Amino acid sequence: MDPYSPRPEDRFTFGLWTVGNPGRDPFGPRTRPVLSPESLVEGLARCGAWGVNLHDNDLVPFGSTAAERDRIVASFKQALAAHGLVVPMATTNLFSHPAFKDGAFTANDPEVRAFALAKTLDAIDLGVELGAKTYVFWGGREGVEAEACRDPREAVKRMREAVDFLCAYVVEQGYDLRFALEAKPNEPRGDIYLATTGHMLHFISTLEHEQMVGVNPEVAHETMAGLSFVHGVAQAMEAGKLFHIDLNAQRIGRYDQDLRFGSEDLKQAFCLVRLLEGTLGGERYSGPRHFDAHAYRTEDSDGVWDFAAGCMRTYKLLAARAEAFDADPEVRAIIEDQADSAIDPLLSNFTPAKAAQLRALDLDVDALGERALRYERLDQLMVEHLMGARE
Ligand code: GCO
Ligand code: MN
Ligand code: MN
Numbered sequence: 001m002d003p004y005s006p007r008p009e010d011r012f013t014f015g016l017w018t019v020g021n022p023g024r025d026p027f028g029p030r031t032r033p034v035l036s037p038e039s040l041v042e043g044l045a046r047c048g049a050w051g052v053n054l055h056d057n058d059l060v061p062f063g064s065t066a067a068e069r070d071r072i073v074a075s076f077k078q079a080l081a082a083h084g085l086v087v088p089m090a091t092t093n094l095f096s097h098p099a100f101k102d103g104a105f106t107a108n109d110p111e112v113r114a115f116a117l118a119k120t121l122d123a124i125d126l127g128v129e130l131g132a133k134t135y136v137f138w139g140g141r142e143g144v145e146a147e148a149c150r151d152p153r154e155a156v157k158r159m160r161e162a163v164d165f166l167c168a169y170v171v172e173q174g175y176d177l178r179f180a181l182e183a184k185p186n187e188p189r190g191d192i193y194l195a196t197t198g199h200m201l202h203f204i205s206t207l208e209h210e211q212m213v214g215v216n217p218e219v220a221h222e223t224m225a226g227l228s229f230v231h232g233v234a235q236a237m238e239a240g241k242l243f244h245i246d247l248n249a250q251r252i253g254r255y256d257q258d259l260r261f262g263s264e265d266l267k268q269a270f271c272l273v274r275l276l277e278g279t280l281g282g283e284r285y286s287g288p289r290h291f292d293a294h295a296y297r298t299e300d301s302d303g304v305w306d307f308a309a310g311c312m313r314t315y316k317l318l319a320a321r322a323e324a325f326d327a328d329p330e331v332r333a334i335i336e337d338q339a340d341s342a343i344d345p346l347l348s349n350f351t352p353a354k355a356a357q358l359r360a361l362d363l364d365v366d367a368l369g370e371r372a373l374r375y376e377r378l379d380q381l382m383v384e385h386l387m388g389a390r391e
Contacts, residue, residue, distance in 0.1 A: 003316070003320070004313050004316040004317055004320070005048060005313070005316075006047070006048035006049065006050075006309075006312040006313075006316070007048070008050045010050065010289065010312070010315075010316070011050050011051070011088075011287070011288045011289055012048070012049050012050050012051075012288075012289050012290075012291070012311075012312045012315070013049060013050060013051035013052060013053055013088055013089065013288045013289065013290045013291070014044055014049055014052060014053070014290070014291050014308060014311075015052070015053045015054060015055075015058070015290070015291075015292060016037055016040055016052060016053070016054045016055075016058040016059065017054070017055060017058050018258075018291060018292060018293055018294050019035075019040050019043065019044060019294075019295075019304055019305075019307075019308055020034070020035055020037075020040050020058065021294035021295070021304075022034050023295075023297040023299070025297060028297075031297050031298070031299075031300075032299065032300050032301055032303075032304070033301060035301065037054075037058065037059050037076050037079070038075060038076065038078075038079040040052070041076070041079040041080060041083050041085050042079065042083055043304070043305055043308075044083075044085060044308065045083035045084060045085050046305070047305050047308050047309050047312070048309070048312065049085065049308065049312070050085070050086065050288075051085055051086045051087060051088045051089075051288060052080075052085050052086075052087060053087065053088065053089040053090060053091070053132075053136075053290060054087065054090055054091070054130075055090075055091050055092060055093040055123075056090070056091075056092055056093055056119070056122065056123035056126055057093040057096065058093070059072060059073070059076055059126075060072050060073070060126070062093075062096070062097060069126075073126070073129065073130070076130075077130070080130075086131055087127070087130040087131050087132050088131075088132060088133055088134060088288045089127075089132055089133075089134040089135070089136055089180075089244060089288065089290065090123065090124075090126065090127025090130065090132040090134075090135055090136075091123070091127075091135065091136040091137070091138065092119060092120045092123040092124075092137075094116055094119065094120070094139075094140065094141065095140035095141045095188065099112055099115060100112065100116070100141050101141065102141070102149070103139070103141045103142045103143065103155075103189075104116035104139070104141060104142065105117070105139070105142060105158055105159050105161075105162035105163075106139070106142045106143075106150075106154075106155040106158045106159055106193060108149065108150055113158065113162070116162070117162060117165060117166070120162075120166060121166070121169060124166065124169065124170065124175070124177070127177070128173075128175050128177060132177065133176060133177060133178065134177070134178055134179075134180050134216075134243055134244050134287070134288075135170075135177050135178070135179050135180070136179075136180050136181075136182055136216050136244060137163070137179060137180070137181050137182065138182040138184065138216075139159070139182075139184075139192060139193065139194065140184070140188060140189075140192075141188060141189055142155070142159065142189070142192060142193050142194075143186070143189030143190065143191050143192035143193055144189060144190060144191055145189065145190040145191075147191070152193065155193045156193060156194070156203070159193065159194065159203070160203070160206060160207060163179065163181075163207055163213065164207060164208045164209065166179070167179065167207070167208065167209035167212055167213065168208070168209070170212070171209065171212075177212075178212050178213070178214060178243050179212060179213045179214070179243075180213075180214050180215055180216035180243040180244040181194070181200045181203070181204065181213065181214070181215050181216065182200075182215070182216040182217070182218060182221070182246065183195055183196050183197050183199060183200045183215070183217070183218075183221060183222075184218070184221040184224070184256070185221065185224055185225040186224070187224075187255060187256050195225065196221075196222060196225055196227060196232065197215050197217040197222060197232035197233070197235070197236060198232065198235065200215050201215060201235060201236060201239060201241060204241065213243075214236070214240075214241035214242060214243030214244070215236045215241050215242065215243065215244075216243065216244040216245065216246060217229065217232050217233050217236060217242070217245060217246065218245075218246035218247075218248065218292055219246065219247055219248050219249060219250055219261075219268075219269075219272070220246075220248050220249070220250035220256050220257060220258055220259075220292075221246075221250075221256070223250040223251070223252055223265075223268075224250060224252070224253075224254070224256060226252050226253070228268075229268060229272060230268060230271045230272050230275055233245065233272065233275060233276070234275055237275070237282075237283070237285065242285055242287065243287060244287055244288065244290060245276070245285070245287065245288075245289065245290060246290055246291075246292035247261045247272075247289060247290060247291050247292065247293070247311065247315070248260070248261055248291060248292055248293035249261055249262060249263040249264040249265065249269065249293070250264060250265075251264050251265070258292065258293045258294050259293055260293055260295070260307050260310050260311055260314070261291055261293060261310075261311040261314055261315060262310075262311070262314035262315070262317075262318065263310075263314075266318075266386060267382065267383075267386065269314070269318055270318050270321060270322060270325075270382065270386055273315060273318040273319050273322050274318075274322035274325070274326070276289070277319050277322055277323070279319075279322040279323045279325070279326040280322075280326050281326075289315060291308070291311040291312075293307075293311060294307070295307035295308075321385050321386055324385055324390070324391060325381070325382060325385040328381065328385070328390070330377075330381060331378065331381050334373075334374050334375075334377065334378045334381075335378065343361070346358050
């Protein structure tokens with residue numbers, strides 16, 4: 001069997017909006033047909049995905065009646081069962097309808113905020129009905145061009161009130177559901193509030209139900225901000241807050257490209273997979289590996305499945321390379337922990353005595369400055385593993 005073909009235990013997922021993206025962009029219309037949710041489920045199952053995620057309106061068009069909704073959901077559930085796919089995550093479209101042009105939870109108009117909350121309550125019910133365990137919040141339009149339109153502190157406060165309200169709803173309903181907040185610095189708004197995963201992590205610590213809220217970082221979004229995605233994800237993992245992840249590829253300084261996973265900056269992608277898979281030690285990420293990306297506009301429907309297969313295959317190729325890299329004795333020798341039983345206990349849990357002992361240490365700082373670290377060799381070893389020049 002091909003070791004790089006996707007398996008259910010890999011927990012690979014795609015959004016209906018990702019493989020369903022028909023190639024529209026701000027400069028031109030679609031280049032491939034719009035496929036039904038049922039045929040997307042069938043295609044995903046065929047390429048080996050484990051699950052499919054959705055916005056409320058990816059499945060149930062905006063403005064559907066209750067009867068239409070129930071019919072659509074029943075037919076979708078049938079497709080899921082027929083093809084053995086699950087829905088691990090759901091979310092709300094709070095950005096397409098013109099009513100959300102000034103944001104949803106942070107909009108100045110209370111009627112817009114009321115509509116956003118009510119729409120999300122319904123979308124949470126839909127997600128739970130489909131089996132979702134994670135509910136994502138991406139504040140696509142929660143931002144500004146005209147900065148003077150509101151006090152930005154008020155925006156953060158409104159966001160907190162909305163998330164607190166919705167957490168309390170989930171608790172009251174007894175749903176088994178956690179929230180994952182997704183940051184993005186800009187696009188479609190000029191500046192979006194809570195712009196990075198780091199902003200989100202602090203915001204979460206101010207929430208009433210902080211334990212049920214984590215983050216959903218996206219490669220493209222942190223990269224657009226010129227930041228290290230790996231560091232953002234690591235901080236979330238260290239805090240026990242990596243509830244979900246949006247995998248794709250992006251080049252710094254561009255619009256949100258949402259490219260096939262691993263198609264840009266392979267080294268960062270390698271370090272990310274290494275971190276998620278825990279090959280360098282530490283806990284492995286156990287949640288879904290979700291691809292929030294879409295095929296190039298040049299593709300027809302077959303090209304979309306090439307794209308989806310590519311995301312999953314590249315992830316598994318990188319996981320295998322990461323394992324080999326971290327098992328490489330030359331790599332290990334360079335990064336091995338240098339434990340020092342005399343010094344290590346002094347470095348944490350302050351006491352006046354420890355402070356005095358630290359000050360009294362007879363350290364040869366010039367020798368420290370001259371010590372070779374061999375990171376050139378280490379980085380080259382990573383390149384060699386990535387290029388298949390070393391097993
Ligand atoms: C984007 C976002 C979205 C969200 C999605 C789920 O930049 O468009 O990444 O794709 O992830 O709306 O919340
Ligand atoms: Mn995303
Ligand atoms: Mn994105």
